Amino acid sequence: MKIIKLLIQSSKLLFVLAVFSSALTGICSSFLIKMIVESINTENFNAASFQVEFGLFWVGYGVLAVVSSFAVSKLSQGIIHQLRISLSTKILQADFSEIERNQDRIFPILTEDIKTIYHGIDRLPSVTTGLATVLGVLGYIVYQHPTLSLAVLGLFLAVFILTKLSLPLTRKYQEKSRVLWNDIFKIFEGLTYGIKELSLNKKFKKFYLKEVIEKTSEEQNKYMVKESVVVAIASKSGDMVLLLGMAALVVYIFATGFVEPSVFGEFLTLVLFIIAPLSTVSGWFSNLKRIEVALEQISETGIDLEDTAHVVKPIELDEENVADDVIIDLVGVKHEYYNPDEDEHFELGPIDLSIKKGELIFLLGGNGSGKTTLAKMMLGLYPPKEGVVKYKGQSIDDSNREDYRSKFAATFVDSYLFDNVTHIDDADVLKRGEELLKTLEMTKKVRIENGKFSTTRLSEGQKKRLGLINAILKDTEVYLFDEWAANQDPHFKKIFYETILQDLKKAGKTIVVISHDEQYFDRGDRVIKLMEGQLVS
Ligand SMILES: Nc1ncnc2c1ncn2[C@@H]1O[C@H](COP(=O)(O)OP(=O)(O)OP(=O)(O)O)[C@@H](O)[C@H]1O
Known part of the structure; x- marks a missing residue:
């Protein structure tokens, strides 16, 4: 029993x-x-x-x-x-x-x-x-x-x-x-x-x-x-x-x-x-x-309480002795969803995409074209059904996926803002956090107290701004922003594209931004486009 x-x-x-x-x-x-x-x-x-x-x-x-x-x-x-x-x-x-x-x-x-x-x-x-x-x-x-x-x-x-x-x-x-x-x-x-x-x-x-x-x-x-x-x-x-x-x-x-x-x-x-x-x-x-x-x-739900045999021993990715001009390489990656309720099938890929270190890329595409799915695959949340994801030339598998995910910070359309986690526990991070609160004009609403933000009772746009600060404070190599600017007013859109992204780029970060704000696309290095699950440019 x-x-x-x-x-x-x-x-x-x-x-x-x-x-x-x-x-x-x-x-x-x-x-x-x-x-x-x-x-x-x-x-x-x-x-x-x-x-x-x-x-x-x-x-x-x-x-x-x-x-x-x-x-x-x-x-x-x-x-x-x-x-x-x-x-x-x-x-x-x-x-x-x-x-x-x-x-x-x-x-x-x-x-x-x-x-x-x-x-x-x-x-x-x-x-x-x-x-x-x-x-x-x-x-x-x-x-x-x-x-x-x-x-x-x-x-x-x-x-x-x-x-x-x-x-x-x-x-x-x-x-x-x-x-x-x-x-x-x-x-x-x-x-x-x-x-x-x-x-x-x-x-x-x-x-x-x-x-x-x-x-x-x-x-x-x-x-x-x-x-x-x-x-x-x-x-x-x-x-x-x-x-x-x-x-x-x-x-x-x-x-x-x-x-x-x-x-x-x-x-x-x-x-x-x-x-x-x-x-x-x-x-x-x-x-x-x-x-x-x-x-x-x-x-x-796929959770086996007795199964301890299948826990793969995690290993870390090599950060030295690796050529790092191409930071992320997607080689023939595919993902598919099947919705049994509607008998509907969505296929993304095969996709080949190389992202160079320090690049700022805009990812464009119509609703349902697969942008978020591609982002989740890039972040290592979905292992590809076919093909391989590489980080600085190293293939990602079950053993190093956790370390791979830690190279990213991301904001999603439905990001969750944790209000009970202390994470601003370092003087430099605190200083950066306060600067970002100023840049994103949040100082009247939010303070950093005891390692966390003083409140999360904010408007949707303000919550998004706090989420963005959280992501930036993670100080990772790669950033992915999924339609972050979608519900921001023109003033904050401008701050995002012209200040935040440019500062990150100057700091040598690699950035992928899913966006429909074509007027800012000239601020990036490259624009790629998805249509019905395929990269078309
Ligand atoms: N968890 C899921 N299960 C099943 N199907 C999904 C799931 N997530 C997305 N899909 C389907 O996959 C397709 C691509 O969705 P995705 O969210 O990647 O598109 P998108 O380009 O980001 O769209 P939008 O611009 O509307 O956010 C859609 O047809 C969607 O219905």
Whole structure:
């Protein structure tokens, strides 16, 4: 079972401690049950030895139950922490295009699936203790009443089969309800980020509430209720089979005199003691299915939590002893997208492009011609499907791609401005940052405080300017600006093309600018043009 593997991976010591202490708690509880039942039927009851023995097991039960709860809660908190770290690491290590394709599914995984796994693990102490109690008491009754036990074991087997039979149906509804979570998260995203559009359109707002939110939520509720009904039917029919079986046994015993009623009474008391822990254990099976569904959702995004074998050891690119007149060389590179929803296919390339060190290149092209895709390939975010990307003559592959990416700073149309990261931690960077804030006329709005910008509550154009400062402060060899100037007013466009880009060029930086501002193209060294995924000039 995957979850057990993850638990062991989390901490072997805690896992062993949790299992042992829970099992010992169960054994103590079965001894306590046995002592109570036996004392009722003992003619020469020795109160003194009963008190000592009972006291020992009673204390043992209490101490071990606390130890097992502590171990399991440390283990479950640890695994949640590790899952978050491991998922975040895997997301950052995973193939960028895979994550980009599954972007909508990442947030539900980080919240919903982790919660499901946590709740599954959280119940482990009662499940292990329950299982140990059931096995302990069962062992005792089999030893004491072998014939009678056979009938009860048969009944338990029937209960187990009933639970097992219901599992595929339970899982089906769990899967359906979990898949709908992805839609619900997307709906909430729309509700949060699309609040302007919703607020401005009465009809759309009503539609979104009634037809989108209510319908999806109702559909999910439907599957959750179905799942609960299946679980309830399975567990209640198990109880009914058990009760019916017991009643049949009572009738049979009284009719045949098969065993003494007092013996049967003791036997029955023992059996009744294990019904509750048995139901805890069988109930956990449906929980286990929910964990499986959650883990499957995680692996469907291309993230394998157990896979450590495929992490390639990163190596750094050589910066010395290399001819660096051509800094980036794209040789016959290709990329393609396939949109299954529209059965649409987009192909970029094959593209050959050599960029010299210190060049300022403008990349032009119509909407959808593939400029951003080419930029992502140049930045090493998309490994080419065919062809090769070279940096100073060195081919880029899985081992050096991370170092290659670090040679770039970029701004995208949809760049994200982190407001919780301290990165201006050096006096020179701070000085440069303050100069840039001045150049881009942001000093009245933003200051640099404690290594970061004082605010990100800005207009879209201002946010873009802050993003540009962030990129420049990275002080990398190559810069790529994807339509940075698109939403800037003419004044800031001029600052960008005539001051910022020229300063970077003077500092020997290589720059690729995706732009439609043809009036500034004479400030660059070269203009290249994309049309329908092909370089035409
Ligand atoms: N993640 C993606 N998955 C599938 N198809 C995509 C994806 N990104 C872009 N495309 C498709 O690839 C084509 C090229 O897109 P790209 O963003 O590279 O164009 P662009 O030239 O930058 O366009 P624009 O000027 O509108 O920003 C488009 O047809 C687009 O629909």
